[in-house]
Amino acid sequence: MQDLFAEHDQPIAIAPGAWLLKGYATEHAPELLSLINSIADQSPFRQHLTPGGHRMSSAQTGCGTASWVSDRRGYRYDRLDPETGQPWPALPDSFTRLASQAAADAGYADFLPDVCLINRYTTGSRMGLHQDKDEADFSAPIVSVSLGADMTFLFGGQQRQARPDRWLLKHGDVVVWGGPSRLHFHGVAPLGKRASHPLTGAMRYNLTFRRAFRNTRPAYPA
Template sequence: MSTFDLFDGRVDRPPEPIADGAWLLPGFALANASEMLQSISQIALQAPFRHQVTPGGYRMSASMTSCGQLGWVTDRTGYRYSPTDPLTGRPWPDMPGIFDQLARQAADAAGYPHFVPQGCLINRYETGARMSLHQDKDEDRLEAPIVSVSLGAPITFLFGGPNRTDPTARFRLEHGDVVVWGGASRMFFHGVAPLGKRAAHPATGAVRYNLTFRRVR
């Protein structure tokens, strides 16, 4: 099977290499977007979205929740993965089958077969919310890729290099787009610019959801 046998031409934008080991797969999640949005609503009933606080005391502008075996959390004591939701004290909601399937297929399409997502961090961006440049480095399994799914309002994705001061490229992410990175670019800095005042999508209004799938342990 070639790298993009699983990419079946869902949109007229072809897969785009954005760095060594990193790919933008336009529209890869479109066929499953409605079901995934419904699943997000169900997850939020069990584990509500909340604005987490960084160890430095910064309140994150995007609200967050998680599903799967492990959820990513942050507070004044540090960044970590937890099997339970600190807000409810209960295990995180199970990862929906469509989430697991889509994450595995996207990883495979980008050249990372046998990806096993253990957790899905769901970020909810409203007007002005952003994510500053950072590395995903709280995982033990750094050989596994990151799979990032965009749903709803479009946003600008920033992808840099191994150092925070490296130049960053900008990519417009639209409803259903998926970004996968690993290998040589696994530790590259990345983030998103503030969600624009006019950014919207018929399915979500002025809201963008980002689902980030990770193998942790």
């Protein structure tokens, strides 16, 4: 397989089993952003309702075998987009290549995601500390790609009360975590009023690749 993401800085350890890959996806960001727009044309961004009745400040869509959704019934993966009643858009080959290569460069070989949650942040949007624990397979890592405006990533510990470390994520940065850090609490601080990027304006996008289902091994794209 051609290594499309070979030229980048060495991974930075942010916790045991967790790595920051600076600028890892920068070169391919225009293609990734174009694909995000195509996905949103099929499954528009929306602000999910939490089980407690609060509207999330970030907007979400997704692609792959299923996507993460939230409403008063709880958090879960759904194979159909509840707004369109149709299957979620397919996971693009370039998304899969990026996530798999980033995971391998962070020490997690043979990672093949089956879902990608896409978050869109505007001024003031945030994500509180949480665990990614709705997946059936915790042996697979999480791969998170940042595109657009700078945003501060919060990475804590196994307990919500642990004080999180703060990492400024720039356009094209990728974070990979798994193993001992797989269930660490994490989130993002509110997007600042002056945050902006030439490709996205005052918005930041995040692609979060996961393996949501056990024994789901999609064929690797040629």
